[in-house]
Amino acid sequence: MSELPDGVERRQFDGTERLGTRGEPVYGEPTDGAWRAWNPNRSKLGAMLELGMETGLVGGETVLYLGAASGTTVSHVADFAGPTYAVEFAARPARDLLEAAESRPRLFPLLKDARKPESYAHVVESDVDVIVQDVATRGQARVALENAPFLADDGRLLLAVKSRSENVTRDPNDVFEDVRDELESGYEVLESRRLEEYHADHLGIVARPK
């Protein structure tokens, strides 16, 4: 089991041990003092941590988060990481994301399309330590490749792939294989694992730039 990053701990919430971070609650999750539970059923990164994947996260890193939605996961990331750039292209969830950013001075919401990195390269700094990606849209490998230039040479890509977003009818394993193949033109895959316990038909990938 890999170590948890600083700022993420296993703690008791309502009598059960769960992952937690310190920050204002965002989605009605249980709290305990300054801590709030991180629900792996609602967060692919939470699931990757629960499942002991080697994310390489230590806490305090600069993060580019693609597919921030209403901020469920990225709010936890901002709780333990450093500057966190949150890219989301849909307006409605971005309203909630704004609320999560209100109490988090290093969470920067960006209403942008992750397929167009040039539309936010004037804002997102270079050499980020981590890219977290959860866009659940077609072309997930391409999005990761197009954003690779932001990543430091020794940085990490933490990617959640949803097979149904690529193709509803194909066998998820075939979809995952294609995504991995495509990804390998720009990344070295260090670890990949189905997130089945928490998210059906999702694959978690840890990779570093080539």
Add this chain to the structure above:
Amino acid sequence: MTDEADTATAGWFSDLDPGDIEGASSAILEGTAEQSNDWPQLAVEIGYADTADEYYDQLHAATTAATRAEVTEREAADDRQLVHAIRAMDDCTRTANELAERLAEWAGTVDQDAGTGIDYARELATRERDPEPGQEPLVSLAERVAALADEADDLREYVEQQAPTVAPNLSALAGPVLGARLISLAGGLEALAKKPSGTVQILGAEDALFAHLRGHAPSPKHGIIYTHDAIRGTHPDERGSAARAVAGKLAIAARVDHYSGDVKPELEAELAERIETIQARSEDGSGTDADGSDGGESDE
């Protein structure tokens, strides 16, 4: 672009004075760069911020302002979609009803048991897969009527699904369809948010209002909001009070939707309580609304 801000080193802040949030917001939204860069350090180098920490504070203010502005603008675009949808829905319904009337008249000449209305058109369209010779045009017309009615239903579904996104509080209080109608009558959510509740109360009653102003008719008590259950369910003597109460709350709901977007469930509870009080008055027969001070909310 200033001279020093050539494309290789131009970040969102390069042409800005610190503290110019509006400029920062549009630079975030509209700017681009071929490549990213060490923006925090560059910002300190050109004196935009004294430290990286201060840079990040400015970035936070700029990105949240930009995102808020863009979200509001895109949602405004959504309210225009909603206005078109509800108008199209009403057009489809009206046209379907007119044609159904024509159909019934026609059908009555060939079939004594012909029914009326959209239901009959639907029945005829599905029953007569193989129309008797000579009746093809009739059945074909019935199919058109049924298809138009279906289209109206689909549009209603779209409105019911979109309105709570565009105006969550208004839709909760008025119901999505009435909420969308009010937005349509006012000409948009922003326009509705700016109307005093007295105007909201008579939206859709313009014809009656003009008649009143010309001196031919009593002042209209309620416009389109008369379809609201809280008014329909109130004794006629108290409907004026009920209409004022409903209009007051709907006006507030529209303002909350336009200006903050927060969901405020307490509005619904307050309206329900107010209406209960008004309805109780007519039930125990303790008089009518003479002083006109009802409505719970004063405007502005």
